[in-house]
Amino acid sequence: xxxxxxxxxxxxxxxxxxxxxxxxxxxxxxxxxxxxxxxxxxxxxxxxxxxxxxxxxxxxxxxxxxxxxxxxxxxxxxxxxxxxxxxxxxxxxxxxxxxxxxxxxxxxxxxxxxxxxxxxxxxxxxxxxxxxxxxxxxxxxxxxxxxxxxxxxxxxxxxxxxxxxx
Amino acid sequence: xxxxxxxxxxxxxxxxxxxxxxxxxxxxxxxxxxxxxxxxxxxxxxxxxxxxxxxxxxxxxxxxxxxxxxxxxxxxxxxxxxxxxxxxxxxxxxxxxxxxxxxxxxxxxxxxxxxxxxxxxxxxxxxxxxxxxxxxxxxxxxxxxxxxxxxxxxxxxxxxxxxxxxxxxxxxxxxxxxxxxxxxxxxxxxxxxxxxxxxxxxxxxxxxxxxxxxxxxxxxxxxxxxxxxxxxxxxxxxxxxxxxxxxxxxxxxxxxxxxxxxxxxxxxxxxxxxxxxxxxxxxxxxxxxxxxxxxxxxxxxxxxxxxxxxxxxxxxxxxxxxxxxxxxxxxxxxxxxxxxxxxxxxxxxxxxxxxxxxxxxxxxxxxxxxxxxxxxxxxxxxxxxxxxxxxxxxxxxxxxxxxxxxxxxxxxxxxxxxxxxxxxxxxxxxxxxxxxxxxxxxxxxxxxxxxxxxxxxxxxxxxxxxxxxxxxxxxxxxxxxxxxxxxxxxxxxxxxxxxxxxxxxxxxxxxxxxx
Numbered sequence: 001x002x003x004x005x006x007x008x009x010x011x012x013x014x015x016x017x018x019x020x021x022x023x024x025x026x027x028x029x030x031x032x033x034x035x036x037x038x039x040x041x042x043x044x045x046x047x048x049x050x051x052x053x054x055x056x057x058x059x060x061x062x063x064x065x066x067x068x069x070x071x072x073x074x075x076x077x078x079x080x081x082x083x084x085x086x087x088x089x090x091x092x093x094x095x096x097x098x099x100x101x102x103x104x105x106x107x108x109x110x111x112x113x114x115x116x117x118x119x120x121x122x123x124x125x126x127x128x129x130x131x132x133x134x135x136x137x138x139x140x141x142x143x144x145x146x147x148x149x150x151x152x153x154x155x156x157x158x159x160x161x162x163x164x165x166x
Numbered sequence: 167x168x169x170x171x172x173x174x175x176x177x178x179x180x181x182x183x184x185x186x187x188x189x190x191x192x193x194x195x196x197x198x199x200x201x202x203x204x205x206x207x208x209x210x211x212x213x214x215x216x217x218x219x220x221x222x223x224x225x226x227x228x229x230x231x232x233x234x235x236x237x238x239x240x241x242x243x244x245x246x247x248x249x250x251x252x253x254x255x256x257x258x259x260x261x262x263x264x265x266x267x268x269x270x271x272x273x274x275x276x277x278x279x280x281x282x283x284x285x286x287x288x289x290x291x292x293x294x295x296x297x298x299x300x301x302x303x304x305x306x307x308x309x310x311x312x313x314x315x316x317x318x319x320x321x322x323x324x325x326x327x328x329x330x331x332x333x334x335x336x337x338x339x340x341x342x343x344x345x346x347x348x349x350x351x352x353x354x355x356x357x358x359x360x361x362x363x364x365x366x367x368x369x370x371x372x373x374x375x376x377x378x379x380x381x382x383x384x385x386x387x388x389x390x391x392x393x394x395x396x397x398x399x400x401x402x403x404x405x406x407x408x409x410x411x412x413x414x415x416x417x418x419x420x421x422x423x424x425x426x427x428x429x430x431x432x433x434x435x436x437x438x439x440x441x442x443x444x445x446x447x448x449x450x451x452x453x454x455x456x457x458x459x460x461x462x463x464x465x466x467x468x469x470x471x472x473x474x475x476x477x478x479x480x481x482x483x484x485x486x487x488x489x490x491x492x493x494x495x496x497x498x499x500x501x502x503x504x505x506x507x508x509x510x511x512x513x514x515x516x517x518x519x520x521x522x523x524x525x526x527x528x529x530x531x532x533x534x535x536x537x538x539x540x541x542x543x544x545x546x547x548x549x550x551x552x553x554x555x556x557x558x559x560x561x562x563x564x565x566x567x568x569x570x571x572x573x574x575x576x577x578x579x580x581x582x583x584x585x586x587x588x589x590x591x592x593x594x595x596x597x598x599x600x601x602x603x604x605x606x607x608x609x610x611x612x613x614x615x616x617x618x619x620x621x622x623x624x625x626x627x628x629x630x631x632x633x634x635x636x637x638x639x640x641x642x643x644x645x646x647x648x649x650x651x652x653x654x655x656x657x658x659x660x661x662x663x664x665x666x667x668x669x670x671x672x673x674x675x676x677x678x679x680x681x
Contacts (some may be wrong), residue, residue: 051351066351070337073348081217 009052009057013060021060031061035071039078048079052077083127086119086165088112089144090153092135099140105130107155108143111162126162175241186390187422188412188605190232190243191219202254202283204368206233209425209514211329216320217257222247229253251287257608264299264343265369266315274370276383280318285640296566301346301455301645306336307354309361309429314346317371318324323347323363329512330426333357339377347371358509359482361429365416374413376433381412389615390417390669394479394525394595394600395431396506398518399604401579401670402427404435404596404615411435411596411616419670422608426511428519435475444591445620451585456631463588464635466550466571467480473549473569475541477556478524480625481600482609485526486638486656487629488554492534496640497549498535503527513552520605525595529603532658532674553590554625555600591622598624601667603674609662610671640678 013021016157021038028034038051038061042053054068061068072078088108092101105128109116120127136142139151148166150161184193191201192208205216212278214234221232224242229250244250261280267276301314319337326346337354339348349355355363364374370571370596386405387564391416393400400423403415414435430515447459454462474488474497477662492499503522510518531537542558542565545551551569555576558566571587577594597618603609626648633640642648649670653659658674666672 047490055350061321064334064337065353066335066337069348069350070339073339074341 009050009056011056012042012053013056014098017041017045032063034064035061036075037069039068043078044084047084081118081145082120084112084114084125086126087146088126088128089131089134090128091132091134091136091140091142091144092130093137095137096140096142101141103155104141104143104153104158111158173239175237175239176242177243178245182442184237188237188239189648190221190230190235190237190241191276193237193344194232194243194245200244201232202279202287203233205618206281207425209330209365210322210366213321214327216261216318218254219263220250220253220257221245221249230597237349242610250397253527254283254287255289259294260286261293261318262288262292263294265313265318266489268316271369272313273373273378274316274367274383278370279368280316281341299343304348305375306349306372306608308356309433310355310364311373311375311378312347313320313371313373316369318369319345319347320368321347322366322368323372324365326366327355327357327360330362330511331359332512335561336363336649344666346652357569358430359426359428359511362416362426365425365566377413381407386412389596389613391612392525392610393427393434395428395434395518395523395600397522397527397605399525399602399608399610400427400431400673401610402431406616409616410439415490421670422604422610424514426514426517428509428511430509430519433449434561437553438594438596440578441619442534443577443619444589445623447591448586448589449623450587457480457679459588459590460628460631460635463573463590466573466587467495467552467636468489470550471495472508472552473545474499474535474552474554475556476530476535476554477499478503478522478527478535479595479602480526480530480555480646481595481598482526482529482533482599482603482627482652482659483645484554485530485535485624486627487633487648487650488637489533490633490640491629491636494633494636495536495550497537498544499530500536500544501530502539503537507511516590516606522605525602525604528605528607529601530608532603533656540565543565548674550587552578575628577622578627590628591620593618593622594624594630599620600624600626601649604671606675607658607674608671609659609667609674611664611667611669633679663675 024034024037038057043049044047049072051152054072055065056067058068068134108128112129113121134142134144136151141153143150143153172183173186175184176198177197180197182193182197194201201219203219205213213229219232220229222244223230265616303546304312306312317554324336327336334349335353336349338345364372384408389404391402391404393402399417401419403417405413413430414423418425446453447456449459449462472491474492478501503524505521508518508521542562545568547568549569551566551572553574573588574586575590575592596615599614601609601611630640630642642651650663653662662676
């Protein structure tokens with residue numbers, strides 16, 4: 001799948017993160033039940049979920065790596081590839097599309113230098129994807145950049161938005 | 167124990183009576199109606215994901231999956247009603263949307279349930295005009311290869327590894343129309359029983375690498391047999407083409423191996439196809455006919471003690487004939503058993519690859535042979551050494567030189583036994599009829615699957631001739647007659663015959679049934 005075999009994998013669940021996991025485990029009846037939050041911890045720490053990360057989660061929760069991978073691949077919000085520093089999700093569900101979301105997508109691709117949806121820009125700063133409804137139809141087109149929403153986006157506003165990103 | 171209440175229902179107009187709690191699918195089988203299905207398998211937990219077993223039940227508001235619906239009193243089931251057929255036709259059409267329809271190059275072709283049910287109930291053509299999904303072929307490790315394009319996601323393999331093997335190394339990955347079966351890297355299907363997923367797969371998605379492109383299913387001749395790899399005695403089917411064994415498949419027997427067999431046993435057949443066999447009877451190094459070689463063996467044995475060393479995978483029939491030879495000459499019989507690690511299948515009671523890697527050590531012990539790590543240790547210079555289908559270690563060869571004479575009955579010549587008084591070619595176990603006694607005392611028949619090479623004869627037949635030459639009245643001309651003689655003489659085997667054994671076997675007197 002992913003050809004990202006970079007530096008040797010450093011375990012996530014040590015020190016503070018391990019304590020966080022141990023606290024989590026007290027809230028669930030079984031270790032397996034803590035799988036989703038445990039994966040979130042790895043994704044927060046690493047920015048995405050490398051296969052070695054899935055293997056680590058499997059080891060700490062007593063599951064097999066294949067089972068963890070099955071869960072990761074089922075949910076679209078777990079990232080199976082590294083992304084740019086700014087992960088830009090443009091809503092292209094029907095109302096936004098009517099309001100011109102496709103043009104917003106094109107503008108983001110043009111101004112970030114990303115070759116296509118899902119690929120990271122050469123400077124490593126941006127990744128643009130389309131997503132289904134962000135639940136902000138009244139403010140079409142909404143764009144989610146990492147955890148923040150930007151609403152009423154039009155193609156003209158895109159350079160300003162990008163310039164404002166740190 | 168309270169008797170299970172019985173339930174009466176009607177399936178396809180046939181009155182059926184089954185125990186309460188039975189599923190409609192199983193009840194239909196008892197009436198001779200096979201309801202099409204993919205995800206259901208009698209040795210796996212019910213999943214109800216494929217929707218292929220939908221049937222119409224009167225008074226039910228909609229079609230019901232027969233694998234997951236238990237019978238009820240007075241139920242009237244229609245398997246082939248217009249509504250049920252229409253629903254299953256729809257299921258098949260959807261299953262075939264991304265299926266490559268590459269039957270001409272698919273190993274499963276001819277034994278594929280997707281092919282069978284599409285022929286029986288599917289549409290003539292597809293209405294799908296869009297490009298099909300493509301998944302590359304993936305090596306799952308062990309003997310298993312995954313062809314994702316052919317997969318219908320019934321999850322039998324996933325449930326086998328999770329619920330029966332208790333080591334869930336494969337899972338459904340991704341979702342929706344992109345879903346496929348996947349494994350994690352470095353987590354291969356190398357478990358002792360993993361290749362059963364190939365048999366469980368109803369389509370050509372999981373294939374045996376060993377059998378890949380070797381033969382078409384319809385060219386194979388199938389013979390009921392028993393695996394001789396260990397003392398478990400899994401029931402198998404030996405599949406041959408043109409007198410060459412192509413593969414082993416497990417044969418269902420709920421008392422022994424359910425629907426399963428281990429990978430070690432499954433892949434342990436190539437030696438039976440060996441061409442370097444003893445083909446003609448020899449006496450003192452020269453090829454003779456049977457009469458000359460038997461006379462030479464009888465001369466060597468006359469008045470001497472027979473020191474018999476046997477392979478613990480010989481048939482009960484052969485071991486019984488050898489017992490007669492030992493009794494007549496006042497000799498002794500020994501065997502050693504190759505040991506290996508025991509590997510249980512966790513989800514099935516009393517099923518494992520056993521430490522004794524031989525099929526009939528129990529039979530050998532019952533018939534008076536002594537287990538010994540060095541079977542030639544007690545050989546003296548006045549003994550005639552009779553080797554039956556054994557290969558000698560270097561230490562054994564040195565010990566064998568002590569014997570007054572050597573008689574070899576075997577499939578392949580043990581090296582440095584050129585000085586044998588007689589060399590008598592015998593059939594290997596797929597070339598003869600016979601029985602093994604497994605570690606729980608279950609006597610099971612195996613049938614001849616291929617013709618032998620040269621002049622080889624079953625070992626019990628050779629021994630019957632040899633005993634006659636020595637003046638013993640021991641004449642049987644069929645394996646079943648040899649077994650009858652055994653059952654008559656040996657109390658443990660009393661009451662058994664090929665008829666009572668059938669193809670599933672029966673236990674000997676006083677056998678310990680389970681561990």
